[in-house]
Amino acid sequence: xxxxxSTTQHHRGRFPALFTLIGCLTLLSLGGCxxxxxxxxxxxxxxxxxxxxxxxxxxFNRKMFNLNMWVYHKALRPIGRFWKNNIPQPIRTSVATLNxxxxxxxxxxxxxxxxxxxxxxxxxxxFLLNMTTAGFYDVAQYLGYKxxxxxxxxxxxxxxxxxxxxxxxxxxGPSSFRDAAGYAISQGLTPINYVPSGYALISFNWGYNILGxxxxxxxxxxxxDQLEHQSLDPYAFMRSAWQQQRQSQIDALKADHRATTPDxx
Amino acid sequence: MxxxxxxxxxxxxxxxxxxxxxxxxxxxxxxDEAKAFVGRFGSRLVTVLNSNVPLAKxxxxxxxxxxxxxxxxxxxxxxxxxxxRVATPxxxxxxxELFQDVLLNAVTARMGEYQNISxxxxxxxxxxxxxxxxxxxxxxxxxxxxxxxxxxxxxPKVVDLYGEGASMRMTQRxxxxxxxxxxxxxxxxxxxxxxxxxxRD
Numbered sequence: 001x002x003x004x005x006s007t008t009q010h011h012r013g014r015f016p017a018l019f020t021l022i023g024c025l026t027l028l029s030l031g032g033c034x035x036x037x038x039x040x041x042x043x044x045x046x047x048x049x050x051x052x053x054x055x056x057x058x059x060f061n062r063k064m065f066n067l068n069m070w071v072y073h074k075a076l077r078p079i080g081r082f083w084k085n086n087i088p089q090p091i092r093t094s095v096a097t098l099n100x101x102x103x104x105x106x107x108x109x110x111x112x113x114x115x116x117x118x119x120x121x122x123x124x125x126x127f128l129l130n131m132t133t134a135g136f137y138d139v140a141q142y143l144g145y146k147x148x149x150x151x152x153x154x155x156x157x158x159x160x161x162x163x164x165x166x167x168x169x170x171x172x173g174p175s176s177f178r179d180a181a182g183y184a185i186s187q188g189l190t191p192i193n194y195v196p197s198g199y200a201l202i203s204f205n206w207g208y209n210i211l212g213x214x215x216x217x218x219x220x221x222x223x224x225d226q227l228e229h230q231s232l233d234p235y236a237f238m239r240s241a242w243q244q245q246r247q248s249q250i251d252a253l254k255a256d257h258r259a260t261t262p263d264x265x
Numbered sequence: 266m267x268x269x270x271x272x273x274x275x276x277x278x279x280x281x282x283x284x285x286x287x288x289x290x291x292x293x294x295x296x297d298e299a300k301a302f303v304g305r306f307g308s309r310l311v312t313v314l315n316s317n318v319p320l321a322k323x324x325x326x327x328x329x330x331x332x333x334x335x336x337x338x339x340x341x342x343x344x345x346x347x348x349x350r351v352a353t354p355x356x357x358x359x360x361x362e363l364f365q366d367v368l369l370n371a372v373t374a375r376m377g378e379y380q381n382i383s384x385x386x387x388x389x390x391x392x393x394x395x396x397x398x399x400x401x402x403x404x405x406x407x408x409x410x411x412x413x414x415x416x417x418x419x420x421p422k423v424v425d426l427y428g429e430g431a432s433m434r435m436t437q438r439x440x441x442x443x444x445x446x447x448x449x450x451x452x453x454x455x456x457x458x459x460x461x462x463x464x465r466d
Contacts, residue, residue, distance in 0.1 A: 045347050046446060049442060049443075049446060053439070053443075089406070226374070226375075229374070230367075230370075230371055230374070230462075231440045232440055232441065232444040232455070232458050232459075232462065233440050233443045233444040233447070235443075236439050236440050236443035236444070237436055237437075237439065237440040239439070240431070240435065240436045240438075240439030240440070241429075241431040241436045244430055244431040244432060244435060244436065245429050245430040245431050246430075247430070248429075248430025248431070249430060252430075
């Protein structure tokens with residue numbers, strides 16, 4: 001029941017989402033955005049709810065959410081279901097692993113930024129080991145280096161940067177001003193985004209981005225369907241689930257004080 | 266002097282006793298009790314889910330299990346938030362009946378994903394809401410799932426579930442209270458929406 005929809009920072013399209021993000025943030029920051037911004041209510045109970053959800057741009061966010069769900073029903077869901085129902089599980093797993101492996105440098109630098117050397121070491125080893133299979137197979141997990149997520153948004157939170165208001169952007173999903181900034185930083189830390197010009201590499205980059213996006217999206221279609229079916233206000237349901245999950249990831253990172261040396265040492 | 270000491274002792278003793286009374290009355294289960302409870306409830310749940318009977322029969326078997334082991338009334342009341350106070354007794358009763366069915370539907374809707382499953386208890390840690398017992402659920406050909414059940418009360422019952430760091434009852438509460446805020450704050454509107462969701466209008 002605690003469905004989370006599109007939840008983490010990395011499970012998104014890359015450059016198109018980045019452009020959308022920059023455009024929408026610019027729009028939001030221009031002149032207060034009148035009707036896009038909801039005024040604080042005067043009723044004390046309503047005001048308490050308003051502050052708790054931290055969503056002053058709710059009118060704008062709801063429009064974006066509705067647009068997102070419209071595109072989801074018209075195009076993305078059929079494609080996602082087709083992908084999930086017709087592509088064999090081992091291939092889908094490999095595509096997911098490829099995306100995770102190429103993201104490991106961003107995870108590594110985030111762990112370093114968070115001051116978590118053991119996590120950084122794990123991310124480093126995962127990248128090295130999995131790259132022996134070009135990133136397609138998660139061999140690192142069998143050697144004790146389990147996959148974990150750390151992104152610049154979590155690091156900013158650890159450094160005390162406030163989350164800022166909640167935002168929902170089409171193709172990008174639920175986020176906050178801090179996490180959106182973190183997402184932009186993580187794109188800068190992902191080496192695949194720096195491939196030099198050349199037909200093969202550009203093709204690989206596009207393939208990687210498109211396949212990765214579809215793969216993670218296809219995996220979330222069940223959650224989105226469940227969200228729509230079981231909630232009275234899917235927007236509010238997703239907002240609450242995302243905010244809680246994000247906070248729990250940050251809390252887990254704060255509480256991770258594992259010894260620097262591995263168990264076998 | 267004696268009287269003063271006695272009085273002070275009496276007062277301190279009485280204060281300690283009064284401090285203890287609520288603790289005794291609403292004692293949260295210990296870590297071992299909570300784990301034993303989750304182990305028993307989980308085993309019965311897994312037996313139902315893994316059985317080779319039609320979905321309708323599984324649903325019938327689940328209902329008494331949920332009533333016995335999940336604090337449906339407490340969760341339902343929590344999910345209505347501040348609107349519980351403004352609801353009439355009839356609305357509260359009807360809402361709780363509908364909420365129980367919504368909960369049952371949510372469980373049965375995902376039954377297909379949970380077949381031939383097994384689970385193991387990972388840890389139990391205390392929290393203000395009760396003992397948080399984490400389970401690792403294993404499913405064939407699918408990744409393991411971690412789920413945390415919050416256990417509280419006497420007899421112990423499930424008062425909340427956490428998946429991927431999100432509390433079920435808090436998320437549901439946000440859903441219901443936002444819906445009510447956007448629809449004039451009338452509890453009857455929520456009741457009608459729940460009836461519609463359950464296909465009973």
